[in-house]
Amino acid sequence: MVTTTRAPAPPTEPAAGRPGGPLARLLRAVPVPLALIAMIALAGVVLGRVYADPLLARLILGAAIGSVLVSVAARRLPSWLVAPVSVAGLAGWALLSLRLAASHAALPGSLAAVAVDAARNAIPRLLTAMIPVEPAPDTVLVPVVAAWLTGLVAAEVALRTGRVLLGYLPPLLLYAGAVYVVGPNADPAITPTIVFIAVAAAGLAIPSHRNTSASGDPAAGLAPAVRAAVRLRLLAASAAGVVVMVALAAGLAPLLAARVSDRPVDPRRYVEPPQVESLDENPLIRISGWALNPDQKLLEVRTEAGAKASPRIRLAVLSDYDGVTWRVGATYRNAGRILPVTEPAPGVTTDTVRQQITVADLAGRLLPAVPTPREVTGARVAYDPDTGTLIRPEGLASGLRYTVTSAREQPDVNLLATANVPAGDAVARVLQVPEGAPEPLRRLATQLAEENGAPYARATAIQEFLAEHYRVTADAPSGHAYPNLAFFLFGPRNGGGQRGTSEQFAASFAVLGRLAGLPTRVVVGFAPGGDGPVRAADASAWPEVLFEGVGWVPFDPMPRPDQEPREVEADFRATPDNPPPSQVPEPTAEPTATPPAAAAPGPADRRGGLSTPVLVGGGIGTLVLLAALALLTLAVLRRNLTRARLHHGDPGRRIAGAWRELTDALRLAGRPAGGDLAAAEVAERARRTLAEARAARPGPSGAELVDGEPDELAGLLNQVAFAPHTATPAQADRAADLAGRYAAALRATRPWWRRLLWTVHPGPLRWRR
Structure with a gap:
């Protein structure tokens, strides 16, 4: 009798909803992408606290969703193909974001022109923008690109390799960067930080399908003795992890809690805000020139709403007086279409005035407007909230047309008779009152x-x-x-x-x-007497x-x-000891032409699951991406600092900036000049440092420099220090040339890696200027 043995039936496919079924696999695959999207979106929420409306947070949320979903959809593609596909998606989303931001800010011009301008000036304008920042192309481009690249790297590391904790590193760095950029300009981000930690913990708490067996038990299928040992080890490891986490929380929580109320550093102090030329720093001296040319057409004004009588148009507010000149002394910050609102004093009523202004022969950068402006369309502006004055950083041009809506203040004259004046440091x-006021005054x-x-x-x-x-x-x-x-x-x-x-x-x-x-x-x-031309005779x-x-x-x-x-x-008689002056003093020299406006500162494996090449490539790619972004940011900030020092401001300020470039070069070369040295002694050290560096590293040394040129720069500095109003633009150009050639010559004596470090060294941004 032959006995047949029936082969065991093949295991049946788990039903949906049971361990290992399609629904279970879906539930295990969704939490990590959702956690990455939420963490990147929370960084947008934190950064959006200094923006005027939620457009930026929405654009960053879109970048997070798009970048993570592209990686999820391309998981079956080779890893080297994912980045090009994702970058193509980034380009499309960035262009859409720029279009939405330009439409939101009512900026004129084509999308191509807006994109080029935003790419060139995004970083400096973001760091010099007024709080709250209006979402505009140049203030949303960097956050959107950073959010998309963060999602790309995080998704590739967390999803393709299964290293979820390592994949959390890019969103964590993005979140920390958002907190740093906000700085002291918003309340501490306590709630978003707690939610960020909770989302990260939720993503780690749900096991992925890569490291979980079908039964959900890592010890399933083992012999009973081995299974017990494995479970005991897992329990011990879990207990040890809990102890370590509790110890870290107990040790770090008080330190972190104590830091919540600290005022963080504002990165905006490292960036030079928009400046005005000497022509605009003291526009009071232009009154006499306008008085001699009363028919010169400066503006064309058309009142669209509000004012029944023609209101005064303000050009500049001068608050600083040194006994010689009145100066503006304002700090302008890049602003959007909507300007910050300041509450008027209790005894002041306001009415809205909207005017369309066309520039004719008015030169400089100061932008005329009825005080106090609240909205400007048709021109990109920078704003000083203390005085309520505007500038156009690119300078005025004939034919420029813009519309400004202002809240004209009308004080209650009945309160003036009994009103007091404030006093104190504010x-x-x-x-x-500067020293030297004449006794008759x-x-x-x-x-x-x-x-x-x-x-x-x-x-x-x-x-x-x-x-x-x-x-x-x-x-x-x-x-x-x-x-x-x-x-x-x-x-x-x-x-x-x-x-x-x-x-x-x-x-x-x-x-x-x-x-x-x-x-x-x-x-x-x-x-002006009404709508129409505003002529020089109307200046006052x-x-x-x-x-x-x-x-x-x-x-x-x-x-x-x-x-x-x-x-x-x-009604008044001077004392005999102080007779009145009898000679006409020298008039203040008046500029006859506007200096050319400076250009806006300008501002990158195989499929193998847990394979080592993918893991190493993802980690290295993350580090290279973040390092490249940091180096690019430092290089742009350094370049803008040098431009601001050498090419912006009056001749005295430019000569002082050239001297700071020379002393920074000495510090970068490891030979800093002490604060107790005179300018001539610093020049001597500069000559000696360059000579020693050339002797130690013979060969081509870059820009040729005559030995006496540091002394010439020291002489220009002394002239500015002791006769500040005698410096000329030609001398400032000469100082900029000397400083640039000295820094280039000294840098050329460094090894190649030190020359690279010289370009991105953050020292000049934080050294006392």
């Missing part, structure tokens, strides 16, 4: 203050004194230094004194007001006084039409 800048201010006790009465007395005793003439020389003001106020009338333009009237009021204890400033702008300067509960109030010290001025000696 207003020290607008109360400061002090005596006149004292006389007007003693006769009028209340602040508003003092301001009105100064206004009436100037309006009653002086006359306006278009041919008065420019100048508002102490000698110019003394001659204007007390000089003999038959010798050219006691007459001037609005420059002298506004400057005299502001100085007399500060001597009388009033916080004052000077405003330069235009007072006027003083403003700050009152508590009311804000800045303008005053008009100009004489009334057809009013014969009274004799100054009838």
Whole structure:
């Protein structure tokens, strides 16, 4: 009898919903991609706290979803093919993001022009943008690209190799970078950080299909004794891990909690904000030139809504006075279409004024607008919230047309009679009186203050004194230094004194007001008679006084039409020991042409599951990507710093920047110059350092440098230090050339790897400038 043995039946396919079924595999495959998307999106939430609206967070969420899904869909492709496919998706999403941002910010121009401008200036504009940042092409490009690349690297490492914890590194770095960029400009990101940790833990808690058997038990199929030993080891390892985590939490939690309230470093302090040329730093000296050319067309204005009477258009606010010149002294930050809103004082009402302004012959970078601007379309601007003034960093051009919506402030005049003026450190800048004020000025201010006790009465007395005793003439020389003001106020009338333009009237009021204890400033702008051309004859300067509960109030010290001025000696007489000046002081030199506006600063395996090449390649690729991004950022910041030092600002500032380039080169070469050395001693060290470096490394040394050129640069620096107003643009160009050639010559003596490090060394960004 033959006995047949039946072969065992093949195992049946697990049903859906049972361990190992399609639903179980799906549930194991979804959590890690979702965790990566959520972690990258949380970085966008953290960064979006300093943006004006949620557009950036939405664009980063789209980049996270797109990059991770591309990697998920391409898992069956060779690993070397995933990156090109993902980069193509990145290009498409980046262009769509730029289009959405440009439309949101109402920026003119084609998509190609917008993309090129954003790619060139994204990093510096992001770090110099005003808080809150408006989502614009140049402020969203870097975050969107960083989010997509983060998703690509994280998904490849976590999904293709199964190393989830290693795949969390790119999102963690992106999150830390977002926290750093925000800096002290928002509240601590406690809630997003807790959610970030929870999402990461959830992704780790669910095992993937690569490291879990069909039954879900790693010891399944082993002999009972071996199975017990394996389970015991797993239990011991888990217990040890819990102990280590609890110990780390107990040790680090107090330290981290103590750091929550610390004020972080703001990376924006490493980047030079947009600057104005000397022509715009002191626009008060342009009043006399405009007065001599009254028919010159500067602007074309059309009021679209709001104002029934033609409002004053403000060009600049000058708050700093050193006894020689009034200066703007503003810090401009790149701004979007919507400008930050500041609440007006309780005694001030506002009405909305919207004007379309077309630039004609007005030069410089200052952008005229009715105070206080709230929205600007048609031009990219930078804004100073302290003064409410605007600049166009690229400079004004004939034909430029923009629309500005302003909240015009109207103080309650009924509160002025009893209003006080503020005091203390907050207003020290607008109360400061430089040393050297002529004694007659002090005596006149004292006389007007003693006769009028209340602040508003003092301001009105100064206004009436100037309006009653002086006359306006278009041919008065420019100048508002102490000698110019003394001659204007007390000089003999038959010798050219006691007459001037609005420059002298506004400057005299502001100085007399500060001597009388009033916080004052000077405003330069235009007072057009209505819509249409704004000509040079409409240019004017006027003083403003700050009152508590009311804000800045303008005053008009100009004489009334057809009013014969009274004799100054009838109401004020200089003492014999301090006779009035009898000679006309030298007028302030007025620029006759606008310096060319500087260009905007400018700102990269086989399928094998757990195979070593894939794991090593993913890790190295992540490190190379992050390192390249960091080096590129440092190189762009260093280049922008050098450009700002050598090519922006007045000649004195550029010469000082050239000297800082030379001393930074010495520090980068390991031969820093001590702060106790004179300029000539530093120049001697610079010559000796270059000679020793060339002797130690003979051969081609890059730019040739004459031995005496560091001494020439030291001489230019001493000239700026002791005669700051004598430096010329040609001397500044010479200083920039000397500093650049010295740094190039010294860098050429370094080994190749030190030359590379020289370019991206972060030292000059943080060394005291």
